Structures are given as C-alpha cells and as structure tokens.
Amino acid sequence: MKSICFYFQVHQPFRLRPYKFFEIGKRHNYYDDVQNAWLCRRIADKCYLPANATFLNLIHKYGQQVRIAYSITGTAMEQFARYTPEVIDSFKRLVDTGCVELLGETYMHSLAALKSKEEFREQVKMHSDLMKEVFGVTPRVFRNTELIYSDGIGRIVHDLGFKGQLMEGAKQVLGWRSPNFVYEHRDKNGLRLLMKNFRLSDDIAFRFSQQSWSEWPLTADKFADWIHELQDTECVNLFMDYETFGEHQWKETGIFDFLNAMPEEIFKKGDINFLTPGEIITTYQPKEPIACEYPVSWADEERDLSAWLGNDLQDDAFEQIYSLEQQVKATGNEDLISVWRHLQTSDNFYYMCTKWFSDGDVHKYFNHYNTPYEAYINYMNILSDFRLTLN
Amino acid sequence: MKVLMFGWEFPPHISGGLGTACYRMTEALVKRNVNILFVVPKKYQDTAQNGSHIIGADCTDVHIGDIDKTKEIFKTVQQSLNLSFIQVNSLLVPYIGQRDYYNITNRSFEELKGHYARDFHNSVSMYRRFDFSGGYTENLMEEVDKYAVVAAQIAKENDFDVIHCHDWLTYKAGIIAKQISGKPLIVHVHATEYDRSGENVNSRVYDIEKAGMDNADRIVTVSNYTKRIAVKRYFQPADKITTVYNGIDYGGNMLQKKKNPFNKKIVTFLGRVTFQKGPDYFIEAADKVLKKDKNIIFVIAGSGDMLNRMVALVARKRISQNFFFTGFLRNKEVDEMFAMSDVYVMPSVSEPFGISPLEAMRDGVPTIISKQSGVSEIVSYALKVDFWDIDAMADAIYGLTHYKALSNMIVANAGREIRKITWDKAAEELEQIYSKLC
Numbered sequence: 001m002k003s004i005c006f007y008f009q010v011h012q013p014f015r016l017r018p019y020k021f022f023e024i025g026k027r028h029n030y031y032d033d034v035q036n037a038w039l040c041r042r043i044a045d046k047c048y049l050p051a052n053a054t055f056l057n058l059i060h061k062y063g064q065q066v067r068i069a070y071s072i073t074g075t076a077m078e079q080f081a082r083y084t085p086e087v088i089d090s091f092k093r094l095v096d097t098g099c100v101e102l103l104g105e106t107y108m109h110s111l112a113a114l115k116s117k118e119e120f121r122e123q124v125k126m127h128s129d130l131m132k133e134v135f136g137v138t139p140r141v142f143r144n145t146e147l148i149y150s151d152g153i154g155r156i157v158h159d160l161g162f163k164g165q166l167m168e169g170a171k172q173v174l175g176w177r178s179p180n181f182v183y184e185h186r187d188k189n190g191l192r193l194l195m196k197n198f199r200l201s202d203d204i205a206f207r208f209s210q211q212s213w214s215e216w217p218l219t220a221d222k223f224a225d226w227i228h229e230l231q232d233t234e235c236v237n238l239f240m241d242y243e244t245f246g247e248h249q250w251k252e253t254g255i256f257d258f259l260n261a262m263p264e265e266i267f268k269k270g271d272i273n274f275l276t277p278g279e280i281i282t283t284y285q286p287k288e289p290i291a292c293e294y295p296v297s298w299a300d301e302e303r304d305l306s307a308w309l310g311n312d313l314q315d316d317a318f319e320q321i322y323s324l325e326q327q328v329k330a331t332g333n334e335d336l337i338s339v340w341r342h343l344q345t346s347d348n349f350y351y352m353c354t355k356w357f358s359d360g361d362v363h364k365y366f367n368h369y370n371t372p373y374e375a376y377i378n379y380m381n382i383l384s385d386f387r388l389t390l391n
Numbered sequence: 392m393k394v395l396m397f398g399w400e401f402p403p404h405i406s407g408g409l410g411t412a413c414y415r416m417t418e419a420l421v422k423r424n425v426n427i428l429f430v431v432p433k434k435y436q437d438t439a440q441n442g443s444h445i446i447g448a449d450c451t452d453v454h455i456g457d458i459d460k461t462k463e464i465f466k467t468v469q470q471s472l473n474l475s476f477i478q479v480n481s482l483l484v485p486y487i488g489q490r491d492y493y494n495i496t497n498r499s500f501e502e503l504k505g506h507y508a509r510d511f512h513n514s515v516s517m518y519r520r521f522d523f524s525g526g527y528t529e530n531l532m533e534e535v536d537k538y539a540v541v542a543a544q545i546a547k548e549n550d551f552d553v554i555h556c557h558d559w560l561t562y563k564a565g566i567i568a569k570q571i572s573g574k575p576l577i578v579h580v581h582a583t584e585y586d587r588s589g590e591n592v593n594s595r596v597y598d599i600e601k602a603g604m605d606n607a608d609r610i611v612t613v614s615n616y617t618k619r620i621a622v623k624r625y626f627q628p629a630d631k632i633t634t635v636y637n638g639i640d641y642g643g644n645m646l647q648k649k650k651n652p653f654n655k656k657i658v659t660f661l662g663r664v665t666f667q668k669g670p671d672y673f674i675e676a677a678d679k680v681l682k683k684d685k686n687i688i689f690v691i692a693g694s695g696d697m698l699n700r701m702v703a704l705v706a707r708k709r710i711s712q713n714f715f716f717t718g719f720l721r722n723k724e725v726d727e728m729f730a731m732s733d734v735y736v737m738p739s740v741s742e743p744f745g746i747s748p749l750e751a752m753r754d755g756v757p758t759i760i761s762k763q764s765g766v767s768e769i770v771s772y773a774l775k776v777d778f779w780d781i782d783a784m785a786d787a788i789y790g791l792t793h794y795k796a797l798s799n800m801i802v803a804n805a806g807r808e809i810r811k812i813t814w815d816k817a818a819e820e821l822e823q824i825y826s827k828l829c
Contacts, residue, residue: 021716316709
C-alpha cells in the first residue's frame with residue numbers, strides 16, 4: 001500500500017495601495033481595499049468555491065476514503081470574512097466531513113521564522129487559535145510560509161507541540177534520497193518531516209495545461225498509473241497552491257474534470273489510498289533524520305529564500321520592519337501591533353524580487369507593481385508613516 | 392522685426408525646461424513688438440497663447456516635389472558636414488488609407504513620386520502632411536528630418552527677417568530655412584550632447600549640433616559655461632557666440648512654508664534622475680550627512696533612467712529611513728515639495744543653465760548648486776560646490792540645515808538677487824542680436 005497526501009495552500013495577502021510620499025503623516029490606511037475585494041471575489045468564484053464544491057462532492061461519493069489537507073492563512077481568512085464569507089462556510093462544511101485536516105502556519109504568511117523566534121511563535125499561536133475558533137480543530141502538523149524549513153525552524157515548531165512539518169523535497173537536502181518516505185528532524189526529537197514530491201506536484205500545478213509538455217494532456221488514469229508504477233514508495237506528497245484549481249489552471253483546461261476523475265482511477269489500482277499529513281506520520285515510520293542547516297523553500301529553481309530576501313531592497317525592508325518589533329510590542333496597542341504584523345506578509349518582499357530572468361514570469365504574474373523598485377518605494381513610504389504613528 | 396523660430400515643445404505639452412523657456416522668451420519678445428512665427432512639430436488645441444503666431448509642422452501641407460528639393464539642398468550642405476538626410480523617404484505618413492499606406496511603405500521614393508504624380512492627374516492632391524508625435528520617441532531622428540522638410544515649406548511661404556532655432560532637434564530645420572530664404576540663422580544652445588551624455592556622446596546628435604553651429608550666423612548660449620563647451624568641443628570661434636541668460640518669473644509672493652510630518656529638515660533634489668543631474672552625488676553626500684545627523688530627510692523628486700539604480704543604492708546604504716523618492720511631480724506637487732524643503736540641491740554634472748535652483752531661491756529655499764552649471768555664473772547667494780566634491784556638498788547641506796544665520800541670510804538676499812534675472816532682459820539682448828544681423 002502507498003498513500004497520496006494532498007495538501008493545498010490557501011493564501012491571499014492584503015495588497016498595499018499606491019502610497020505617495022506626500023501622504024506620509026497624513027493618511028494611515030494602507031490597503032488597496034478595492035483591489036483586495038475584487039481579487040478575493042474573483043478567486044473565490046474561479047477557485048475556492050468550485051474547488052471546495054468538487055472536493056465536497058467527491059467526499060459524498062467516496063466517503064472517508066478521500067483525505068485532503070489545507071492550510072489557510074490568517075490574512076486570507078480575514079479577507080474571506082470581509083469579502084466572501086461563503087468561502088469560510090464552504091471550508092467549514094469540508095472540515096466537518098472529518099476527511100480534511102487543517103495545518104498550522106503563521107497567521108500573516110510571514111517570514112518571521114527567519115528573524116524573530118518570539119514573533120514566529122506568537123503568529124503560529126494566533127493561527128492555531130483562529131483555526132480552533134472558526135473550525136473547532138487544532139492543527140497538529142505545521143507548514144511554514146512557502147515551505148521554508150531549516151533545522152532551527154524545526155526545533156521551534158517541535159517546541160510548539162507540532163508532530164510533523166511539511167517541507168520541499170529539495171535536492172540540496174535530500175541528495176540521493178527519495179521524497180516518498182517520511183523523515184524526521186535531525187535531533188530525532190519526534191518531529192516528522194514530509195517531503196514534497198515536486199515533480200509530481202508540479203505536473204499538476206505548473207505543467208497541467210502546458211501543451212509543449214510531452215505528457216500533455218495529463219489525465220487522471222495516466223496520473224494514477226504513474227503513482228502505481230512508483231517503486232520504493234510509501235507516500236507521495238502532492239503539495240500545491242489551492243489556486244492551481246481554476247486560477248493558475250483555468251477551468252477550461254479540464255483541471256476540475258481531472259480532480260473529479262482522480263479518486264476512481266486511484267482506487268481502481270487497489271494499492272493506493274489517500275491520507276492526510278497527520279495520518280501519514282502515524283502510518284509510516286521515519287526512514288532517517290534529515291539535516292538542513294540553511295533554510296529551503298518551495299520557490300523557484302533555487303528552492304531557497306532568494307524570492308523574498310537577498311537583494312538590497314528586500315534586505316533593507318525586511319530589516320526595518322523587524323527592527324520595530326520591541327517598540328511596537330512595548331506600546332501594547334493592539335491596532336499598532338496588528339498593522340505591523342500585516343506588513344510582515346511575505347508577499348511584500350516577493351514583489352521586490354529582481355530575479356526577473358529565470359522565474360520572472362511567475363513573479364510578474366503575482367505582482368501588481370510595475371517594478372520591484374516601485375514595490376520597495378511604496379512599502380517604505382508606508383513603513384515611514386507607520387513609524388511616525390508609532391512615535 | 393519678424394523672427395521665424397523653430398522649437399520642439401511649447402506649454403502645456405512640455406517634458407523639460409525648454410518649452411517653458413521658449414514660451415517666456417517669445418512672450419517677452421512679443422512685448423517688445425517683435426513678431427514671432429513659432430514652429431512646433433505638433434500643435435495641440437490647448438497650445439498656450441502669448442502673442443506668437445504658432446505654426447504646427449503637422450498642420451503644414453508640403454508639396455511632394457519639394458521633398459525632393461529639400462533633399463537636394465541638404466545634399467549640398469551635407470557634403471561638408473557629414474550629415475545624413477536619408478530618412479524622410481520611408482517616413483511619408485500622409486493622410487491616406489491603410490492599403491495605400493502599405494503600398495507606399497513598400498515602394499522606393501522614386502516609385503512613390505511617380506505614383507503620386509499619376510494621382511495628381513486624377514485630381515488627388517500633391518500636397519502631403521506629416522505626422523509628428525511632438526515628443527522624444529524612438530523615432531526622434533526621423534521626426535527631426537521630417538521637421539526639416541516641413542521647415543523648408545514654411546520658410547518658402549512666410550516672410551521674416553531672421554531665423555532662430557532652439558537646440559539640435561531644430562537645427563536641420565534652421566539650416567534648410569536659411570538655404571531657402573537666405574536669411575541669417577541664429578542657433579540657441581540650451582544644452583549640448585556633452586551635458587546630456589558626458590563623454591559618451593551620440594555622434595549623430597553631435598554632428599547635427601555641430602552643423603547647426605557651423606551654419607549659424609550667430610550662436611547664442613545660455614551661459615558662459617555652455618559657450619566654453621561650444622568653443623572647446625564644437626570648435627566655434629568665441630566671438631561668434633553671445634551668452635544670453637534665461638530669466639525667471641518672479642511670482643511676487645514667497646511660498647507659504649509648510650511643516651513636514653517628520654519634524655525634520657528636508658533636503659531636496661528635484662529634477663530628472665539622469666547622469667547629467669548627478670543624483671548619485673546627492674546620495675553620497677546624504678550618506679555623509681546622515682552619519683552625523685539623523686534628523687534630516689532627503690528627497691529625490693523626479694524620474695529618469697537612473698532612478699532604479701538610485702533606489703537600490705539607498706537601500707544598500709541602509710539610509711532609506713531618511714531617504715524618499717517621490718517619482719515624477721506635477722506642477723502643484725512641485726510647489727508642495729518646495730514648500731516643504733529646507734534646502735535645495737542641484738548637483739548637476741553638467742548644467743548649461745539650471746532654472747530650478749532659481750525657482751527654489753524664488754520660493755525661499757536656500758540652494759546648493761554645482762559649479763558645473765550656468766546659473767552659478769549669475770547668482771551669488773547660493774552655495775557652490777563641484778559636483779564631485781561630496782564632502783563639500785555634505786558640509787554645505789549640514790551648514791544650511793544647522794546654522795540659521797547662514798540660511799536666513801542666503802534666503803533674504805537670494806530673493807532680491809533673482810528679481811534681476813528676467814526674461815525682459817533676455818529679450819532685450821536677443822533683439823540687439825537680431826538687429827545686428829539684419
């Protein structure tokens with residue numbers, strides 16, 4: 001028997017509005033409400049609602065055999081509550097079936113793990129509390145922003161009581177080893193590690209509609225064959241953005257038909273089931289401890305942090321937002337702390353990325369700024385206004 | 392006195408200071424009863440009125456045969472000048488349908504002439520109009536040539552005593568107009584290729600500039616600084632050149648000072664963010680000042696091809712808490728920026744004149760200017776530094792932001808000083824030049 005582990009990332013950042021120098025000290029609303037509302041509505045209609053309906057149908061049809069996992073960021077939840085509350089309701093219905101596991105993550109989809117242990121812990125706790133409050137469940141398995149993982153991050157996550165963590169099956173970490181097993185933290189502290197199978201994940205997430213791909217069109221029976229034929233495999237971890245369904249891969253590509261047909265094709269094989277991350281780590285024993293000194297992520301060809309940090313713009317902005325931590329927290333002012341936290345959302349640094357040549361296309365797709373420089377200037381203007389308010 | 396003047400822009404459709412300068416200059420000339428025929432590439436419905444007669448090159452009919460004549464004239468000129476005049480052939484954009492346009496663009500000029508000659512007998516007009524963007528697009532060189540073709544027509548149709556053209560874009564037009572009319576030519580140098588590009592000059596632009604100066608009966612420069620460039624780089628005899636400084640409109644009232652939200656002093660760079668304007672020296676100086684005093688805010692207001700690099704430089708130096716970029720500013724925002732500013736810096740690497748420090752002085756902002764500027768020849772109450780001397784620049788910034796006596800004295804005297812720098816004075820000097828030539 002081998003298991004497919006489906007995990008979907010649900011995230012929407014609060015996009016910042018164009019904020020001019022002359023507004024500093026005068027206006028303190030930073031979000032582009034119109035754009036956020038419009039995008040949230042669009043993605044809800046194109047992806048979240050139809051994809052949730054698809055999975056709910058599959059669960060009704062196949063019962064408890066269908067197992068999937070989500071992590072939903074706090075910033076996404078806030079925007080759903082404000083703009084598309086029916087999305088939260090449909091997630092609730094999914095969670096209520098018992099077939100769905102919710103994973104932990106940072107509330108703000110932030111990079112706090114790389115800078116401030118304390119802030120990271122608080123944001124993880126905020127997120128767990130939110131999941132408890134809205135869905136009545138407490139996450140037991142963790143996924144950090146963009147699957148960023150290192151030994152150090154794993155230690156904090158373990159401290160926080162999580163039993164497992166998702167990470168990228170990056171070559172620089174796995175080496176010759178297969179992502180299709182459970183691993184564990186190098187300290188053997190009990191934290192289990194699930195490795196994303198990036199080839200099979202990306203076949204769905206990126207290549208599904210790529211007509212130049214030799215395997216196009218990808219059908220459910222072909223995909224089931226591939227899984228069936230995998231040797232030396234315990235789990236196949238298919239981790240991807242939820243927006244794959246209907247947004248990155250439009251409905252017209254047949255992505256929903258692919259999903260609909262998948263369980264039947266999988267069950268036909270007889271030797272494959274679906275499990276959630278929490279079930280995977282109790283079903284399979286860890287093969288080996290994994291050492292990961294430097295952070296890896298699921299982004300770009302490099303699988304490192306260079307989409308968010310590394311150029312002068314990103315590093316400067318990143319240092320500055322976190323340099324305010326003590327001062328912000330000392331105020332005890334909930335509003336100020338909340339604004340400061342929202343500015344930590346990793347997308348803000350992603351927009352400042354200057355790696356335009358290899359993965360630039362993907363970056364550009366998600367970017368509402370014309371240039372990374374514009375993104376930086378806008379962010380710093382807002383940060384300056386925030387600093388004035390703080391003082 | 393009637394002057395045929397060639398310019399490239401006129402308010403409100405301006406991208407730099409040239410359009411404004413032309414407007415104020417002609418306004419002052421008209422006041423002195425000089426008749427101005429002012430040719431722009433593109434005339435807009437809202438092109439400003441100041442008593443000059445504005446002619447749009449895009450509204451002028453050109454006889455198809457004249458295009459050829461213009462070419463002939465230019466051939467005689469170009470032999471000695473290393474100038475090309477080849478582009479007009481492919482650029483006929485008359486008011487015709489798409490299919491005709493396709494036909495035209497796929498034929499040689501000779502063929503084309505025949506085509507239209509036949510059309511002429513079928514009572515289709517032999518007169519053509521050219522399209523102009525009137526801007527600074529990638530087709531600039533083509534537009535410059537088209538403009539010259541139209542200039543020939545205008546020179547033929549109108550009476551005037553002297554030709555006066557502003558900057559290299561219009562020099563070819565000026566040369567043609569002179570050839571056709573036999574009237575004296577004045578080229579007015581507001582900037583040279585050496586100002587814009589340093590040592591890496593675009594030789595096509597240089598050639599046009601040099602041809603303009605060579606063919607001119609009189610060269611007018613906006614400063615002695617530019618005069619020296621004309622002598623040294625374009626090999627013009629010094630006695631052929633007269634310096635006429637630009638003017639500045641004295642608004643009467645000083646801008647109401649505005650408090651800024653930072654409660655810190657603001658030091659402003661306002662202008663295009665390009666090599667010529669020296670924004671990198673401004674940042675280096677700011678870095679030095681900020682090491683001494685964090686209570687100063689620096690602003691780069693403007694846009695340009697060096698902007699991104701400057702943003703990255705500020706990020707790299709980790710001075711972004713005290714450094715802001717506003718992007719391009721509109722008129723009202725420029726006023727707002729000046730009203731917030733405690734010091735204005737113009738660190739230009741090469742500035743033929745430099746109107747904006749005068750505007751800052753008018754608005755009561757103490758000013759630091761580079762010695763490599765024309766304006767530094769006519770103002771005393773501004774601190775002057777070499778553009779490359781970032782230590783001196785930092786000292787000057789520190790001094791003006793910390794020593795009230797210094798900044799007060801400069802502001803009070805600068806306000807008085809700039810009232811003498813007027814367009815009326817410039818117009819008077821220009822009229823003298825016209826009279827001597829006619």
